[in-house]
């Protein structure tokens with residue numbers, strides 16, 4: 001390939017738009033673990049299940065966003081990626097408690113593929129912070145997940161209907177709404193500390209030694 005053709009090929013690649021989608025889902029009437037309305041200013045997330053169409057249990061600890069190729073910030077072990085964090089609000093006109101995403105554009109790549117399920121997570125007792133690195137989830141924190149509801153797409157392909165929320169095809173930006181997602185019925189799971197794991201190992205070793213002596 002001569003240099004001119006190489007340069008032209010490079011230009012063609014760099015001007016070729018990234019395949020991307022825009023998401024702005026909303027959940028209305030979100031509740032805490034006891035069925036009470038959630039206040040404004042608490043943590044909400046958009047999470048994409050990148051591969052297995054399921055949402056694993058959240059582990060305690062820090063959070064990070066995972067939107068660039070090869071990102072490793074998963075909220076479970078290795079599949080559910082946090083792509084946005086935002087604050088819950090209270091609609092001033094209706095006093096409805098909401099988790100309304102401000103909207104996020106997501107590049108489709110080898111992980112984020114059309115058809116991947118996504119969800120809004122809300123945390124009634126965890127305060128939102130604009131810097132996600134300042135947010136730490138503790139074992140026992142309650143949270144709720146909503147991943148289905150009305151899907152309204154501009155255009156003529158899909159009408160309104162209750163269905164799973166999935167990443168749309170390239171260039172699409174359907175709206176997603178669930179007006180009754182219910183209570184925050186899940187709990188952040190504890191992670192055993194390395195020291196307690198080591199102690200557990202020592203304890204097991206002790207038991208084995210004792211059995212051998214007996």
Ligand SMILES: [Ca+2]
Nearest residue numbers: 049054055079
């Ligand atoms: Ca998953």
Ligand SMILES: [Ca+2]
Nearest residue numbers: 050111113116
């Ligand atoms: Ca995927």
